[in-house]
Amino acid sequence: TKTNQTDRIWDFGAEYGFQMSGIKSEDFISSNYSPLIRFSIGRCLNKNISIRFGYQGRYFNTIADDIKHYYNFYYTKAVFNVKNIFLGLKDKRAHELFFHIGPGYFYNFHSSKLTINGLIGGTNAFSISPSFKLSLDISAVIGWDIYQGNEDILPSISVGSVYLF
Numbered sequence: 001t002k003t004n005q006t007d008r009i010w011d012f013g014a015e016y017g018f019q020m021s022g023i024k025s026e027d028f029i030s031s032n033y034s035p036l037i038r039f040s041i042g043r044c045l046n047k048n049i050s051i052r053f054g055y056q057g058r059y060f061n062t063i064a065d066d067i068k069h070y071y072n073f074y075y076t077k078a079v080f081n082v083k084n085i086f087l088g089l090k091d092k093r094a095h096e097l098f099f100h101i102g103p104g105y106f107y108n109f110h111s112s113k114l115t116i117n118g119l120i121g122g123t124n125a126f127s128i129s130p131s132f133k134l135s136l137d138i139s140a141v142i143g144w145d146i147y148q149g150n151e152d153i154l155p156s157i158s159v160g161s162v163y164l165f
Contacts, residue, residue: 008131008164009044013054015137017158021062021069021147034061034068036156038137042079050079052100056119060154062147070109073141075119077102082122098123100139106146117143125162133162 015038020027040054053076059068082097083089099122106117121139128134137158146152 011042011044011133011162011164013040013042013052013135013160013162014038015135015158015160017137017156017160019060019154019156021060021152021154023153023155027063029063031066032061032063034059036158038158038160048081048084050081052077052079052102056104056141056156060147064148067110069147071107072109073104073106073117073119075102075104077104077119079123094127096125096127096133098125104141106141106143108146111147113145115143115145117141117146131164133164135160135162 017036018033019036020032020034022032035058036056037058038054038056040052042050042052044050056073056075057071059070062069077100079098079100082099083093101120102118104117104119105114107114119139119141121137123135123137125133125135137160140153140155142153144151146154
């Protein structure tokens with residue numbers, strides 16, 4: 001079904017989920033998971049592309065120690081509406097599928113380091129009213145020297161809500 005969202009070009013999102021450090025088989029232990037919070041504001045540029053600015057953070061755990069590694073990650077990302085681009089849909093629908101990618105500043109309080117990293121992922125969004133959507137996001141912060149001095153990844157899964165205005 002279609003929803004009447006054509007006049008709403010700004011949105012605010014809040015998400016909560018979990019993340020882990022790494023994606024190797026030894027990383028899949030319960031002590032390596034940590035909570036994730038994410039806030040963002042975005043603007044639709046057209047029916048296919050939008051831009052979002054956001055914050056992700058609190059802390060992550062590693063298998064190397066029992067310390068909470070507090071961090072702040074501020075990002076900008078381009079968001080592509082996959083269903084509109086590949087299926088040629090012109091109206092926003094009750095279900096939307098998005099792919100997003102972009103850079104951000106990552107500050108690790110444990111190591112007192114600021115690095116530039118990337119954010120990549122996908123989001124399923126379900127409209128529950130003309131002003132609200134529910135979202136399920138699978139994404140990862142990827143880059144160099146996030147926590148172990150070489151290429152690192154912080155994959156995450158989160159659920160949230162988006163308010164359109």
